[in-house]
Amino acid sequence: MPSTELSTSVRSTSEKSHKSKLSEIEDPDGEFGGTEARKVLERKLLWKVDLRMSILVVIYILNYIDRNNAGAARLRGLQSDLDLHGTQFATLLSILYVGYIIMQVPSNMFLNWIGKPSLYLPACMVVWGTISCLTGACREFAFKGALLTRFFLGFVEAAFFPGALFLLSKWYKRNELGLRTAILYCGNIISNAFGSLMASGILSGMQGKLGHAAWRWLFFIEGVLTIAVAILAIFILPDFPSTTKWLTEEERALALRRMEEDSHGKSEGEDANGHTGLWMAITDWKVWWMALLLTSWVVSLSFNAYFPTLSATMGFNETVTLLLCAPPFLFTTVIAFGLSRHSDKTNERFYHCIGSLILGILGFVIATNTMNIAARYISLFLMAQSYAGYIVFYAWMSNSFPYPASKRAVAIAIINAFSQLGNVAGSYVWPATWGPTYRNSYGICIATSGLAVLMLCVLKWHFTVVNEGLDKEELRKGVKEKGFRYMV
Secondary structure, eight states: OOHHHHHHHHHHHHHHHHHHHHHHHHOTTGGGTSHHHHHHHHHHHHHHHHHHHTHHHHHHHHHHHHHHHHHHHHTTTHHHHTTOOTTHHHHHHHHHHHHHHHHHHHHHHHHHHHOOHHHHHHHHHHHHHHHHHHHTTOOOSSTTTHHHHHHHHHHHHTTHHHHHHHHHHHHSOHHHHHHHHHHHHHHHHHHHHHHHHHHHHHHHHOTTGGGOOHHHHHHHHHHHHHHHHHHHHHHHOOOOTTTOTTSOHHHHHHHHHHHHHHTTSOOTTSOOOHHHHHHHHHTOHHHHHHHHHHHHHHHHTGGGGGHHHHHHTTOOOHHHHHHHTHHHHHHHHHHHHHHHHHHHHHTOOHHHHHHHHHHHHHHHHHHHHOOOHHHHHHHHHHHHHHHHHHHHHHHHHHHTOOSOHHHHHHHHHHHHHHHTHHHHHHTTSOOGGGTTTOHHHHHHHHHHHHHHHHHHHHHHHHHHHHHHHHHHHHHHHTOOSOOOOOOO
């Protein structure tokens, strides 16, 4: 090629490259083909991720069923067959949370390090499904029996919920996270309804089959179902945006860009290491404040493990009692979905949490003051819906630690793990000697709900003050584009 033509070609290429760079500066979405093309790609990306994330709801249903099926089994012989006395049944419930608390922080740190939730979470699921099956084979309460299997069940189940929250926070922006957290947590709520229906069918139809009590079949069947879904989850669950193989390069770039924009310039790739993230989390007072707040809230939700027992105070037979457990939680599922969606749309968290807590307190007050069947059943609906605000708080919690991801992973795990002390304490809030009115139990729930309300008020005040300070600082510096603000 003549030198003049070569020079012209180089100059032309250089000009095109320069124009391309200028175009990207003028249009930040230039690499995706412009703003409109980005919107189309973003909808496609979210749809693809949402479809795969939906398996988390099924996993959570099974996670909670495997954890809470002891309450239903109690109605059909578990307590008598294992010769449980005094507080031994409460201990059987609470020992699960000892393992659950111990494992959450190291599990989330490991998940952040390995970057493969599609392998790690299903592997844990297979193990806890196996342990659930072994619970059905237990012949005694002590350390060779149910107590040991329940401890290890909690130890392995600890990986799922904080891991799922962390996985969601790696894919969704703050104004998308509330709805997705609600959809995930609806797996918990649905499990209370679906689990009761499943338990009703198994407990009424499997008594004596192959020489086993119905309550043992409950653990066998639900454990095998968990293992089967775990195998499917390996092929469905996404990993993190940077490690997921089924994304196109353009989709991967957009997924990472979205999270960078949401954290106002902080890239998910520019992460602190695990030890730094751990230190950042444990030295942030907000982590411990939220942990204490959530612990108090969890105590007020301790009625959940005893829901069949509370339903039984209305005087119906065992099958009807379990069937009556379903409607309050189906109602709560609808409320939680609507409340979280509205919270995302309005970018508001505080009042959505408070309103749900206050309605829950009203439910406790009604149950404390009457044995009327209709009133007590309405109170169960009001109690159950307090989970809706609880779900909004989980989204608020994830929103409050945007960067780095290693800190967010540890913060979510610490708060959720610490709050399980509320489940340990809550296991002893409902002794049979306080029944059938359970006035003392409801009184404890009212007190802990009230404490949660006060702590939420302090959190709102703090975030409001910090946001106002950021507004003043940006005004002083003449910054035109707003940076990160806490959701309130």
